[in-house]
Amino acid sequence: MLLRIALAATVFAAVLFGAPLAHANDLTTTDITFTRSDGTTTTGTIHAPAGATGRPGVVLVHGSGTARSPQYAQVAEALARQGIVALYYDKRTEDYTPAHRDFSLLADDALAGIAALRNRPEVNPAQVGLWGLSEGGWVAPLATSRSADVAFLITIGANSGAPAAQQTWANETRFAAAGVRGSMIDVLARNGIRQIVGAGQFAQADYDPLPVLARIEQPVLAIWGDKDRLTPPGDSLRGFQETFERAGKTNYTLRTLPNAQHGGFTTTDGFDKGEQLAPGYAQLMGNWVNGLPGSATGQVDKPAMQGHSVSPLVRLAWWESTAAQLALLAGTLLALAGYALTGLAETWRLPHALPARILVAAAGIGIVGTVVQLFFVASTRATSFGPLLFGRTLSWVALQLIAVCAAIALGFVIARRRRMLDGAGAGARTRWALVVCGGIGFTLWALYWGLLLP
Structure with missing residues (x-):
């Protein structure tokens, strides 16, 4: 006691x-x-x-x-x-x-x-x-x-x-470990980091x-x-x-x-x-x-094996700067939204407008889906991305197919210009110009983000 x-x-x-x-x-x-x-x-x-x-x-x-x-x-x-x-x-x-x-x-x-x-x-x-x-x-x-x-x-x-190059290597490494290849690695793992750095949202990126x-x-x-x-x-x-x-x-x-x-x-x-x-x-x-100081003798182990080496990040060119990318995206969305809203005026409507409607819908879905995918890659350390098809996640394959549909629809809209605008008024011609500008903008944006790349 x-x-x-x-x-x-x-x-x-x-x-x-x-x-x-x-x-x-x-x-x-x-x-x-x-x-x-x-x-x-x-x-x-x-x-x-x-x-x-x-x-x-x-x-x-x-x-x-x-x-x-x-x-x-x-x-x-x-x-x-x-x-x-x-x-x-x-x-x-x-x-x-x-x-x-x-x-x-x-x-x-x-x-x-x-x-x-x-x-x-x-x-x-x-x-x-x-x-x-x-x-x-x-x-x-x-x-x-x-x-x-x-x-x-x-x-x-x-x-x-540097921290930015290290983070890019880490993204590429986990993609490769999951079996992902092609544009998902080349663009999402690398261009995504480059854009974050360019926007000033990656602290100490070049230390x-x-x-x-x-x-x-x-x-x-x-x-x-x-x-x-x-x-x-x-x-x-x-x-x-x-x-x-x-x-x-x-x-x-x-x-x-x-x-x-x-x-x-x-x-x-x-x-x-x-x-x-x-x-x-x-x-x-x-x-x-x-054992110091005698234990510090210059001993060096064999370097660990890596799947690939670090590559330094290339600075953004003016045409791919954050400001240019945002301007391209904003212009594309405004053009597509302008086409959709002006369709409320019956006298502005285009004849044979199915390709234009497909273009607007596909481009809109492609932009939203890609932005969501980019935020997911930037915010997670996931090492499994579900079933893959040709080294791509099913969501990425779907986005690529949607982008291809938008590009084909743009081709139809441009190729059928005379048929669509024959006898059309100024309003219809304005809508045609809007959807073409939006389609071209989306195609350029999709190329940069790998949606139209293998």
């Missing part, structure tokens, strides 16, 4: 005074609050071996998104089991959207985490480094390059290329990480899962290696994890995510950090 009372009192005191609670596995967690460079505060959680003092420390830098994913706690715990004190914190959500995010400000937040962890009694302030996942693979190197307080850098799933990597003097451990489907693992490893070699850097290690996905978790195909970290991942980080 006395033992239970003493235990309860100990737990109560720990909660009351903010002391860490020891787990049965000899790890502790401590919640902290620290101030960022702009004066705002954020909260974080420290995972540490029980009774740790003077241990190496690492601050975890988030990937994209704003949620506090459980995976960071899982990585932090795994690091603590390796004798490393790990801090993960709530990511900045202010002004963080797909269209805007500031890598520089996020890097300053990571350095604020470094300062907070270096002041903890559990760690050796001279041995505190950064760990960055995915987007953190751009942010953490930038922070490392700015401060000698960062003792080392670890990345997982980092890119050696170049290589000059930052070349400035880093601290030891670097960069890791990629060999089944990474979001970051090109082989191209990125080669990009890191080439950059370090050009800079004359020797204190780095580049590793490829077998059967691991983007974040270093187990996977069957790179698209799913297991519940556990890939075998050897935590031990690799632990041995490397605890």
Whole structure:
């Protein structure tokens, strides 16, 4: 009875005074609050071996998104089991959207985490480094390059290329894995991203990480899962290696994890995510950090195989700029709507108007359907698109058939001009011009978006 009372009192005191609670596995967690460079505060959680003092420390830098994913706690715990004190914190959500995010400000937040962890009694302030996942693979190197307080850098799933090119590669990869080919990949996966970038809706689209990597003097451990489907693992490893070699850097290690996905978790195909970290991942980080500086010896694994390499995005030409595309689409819709509305006036109606009606209906359905398809591709990470026909989803085949019908109908309207306009008044001639302009506009638009391409 006395033992239970003493235990309860100990737990109560720990909660009351903010002391860490020891787990049965000899790890502790401590919640902290620290101030960022702009004066705002954020909260974080420290995972540490029980009774740790003077241990190496690492601050975890988030990937994209704003949620506090459980995976960071899982990585932090795994690091603590390796004798490393790990801090993960709530990511900045202010002004963080797909269209805007500031890598520089996020890097300053990571350095604020470094300062907070270096002041903890559990760690050796001279041995505190950064760990960055995915987007953190751009942010953490930038922070490392700015401060000698960062003792080392670890990345997982980092890119050696620009975010927009990486996202295009990821779209192409999941399309190809689903068996999709042809215009769906060539146009939807690539032109869709190019248009988002051109419209200024892709934050940090052209960020170049290589000059930052070349400035880093601290030891670097960069890791990629060999089944990474979001970051090109082989191209990125080669990009890191080439950059370090050009800079004359020797204190780095580049590793490829077998059967691991983007974040270093187990996977069957790179698209799913297991519940556990890939075998050897935590031990690799632990041995490397605890063995510094001797563990950073320039070791480089064989790059992972990729289905295809990353291709840089070509800048939009003036005729395919977002403004030009919107103008073409708006003009097409206005012309088609003008034809439909002026048909309310009986004296304006065209004789033998069936091809024109087919053109208007097909073009309207084609535009709406393609826009929906584009938004779906941009907003989902789906890797299964249902049954395929000739390497195309059934919805895409339907849109292509509709576009072909519209193009054929346009041909009929133009070819039968004399028959349709014989004896017609000015109103009917205006309607004919409207439907032809709308049909030409739709044909140009459909060619750009692949509806009329194989």
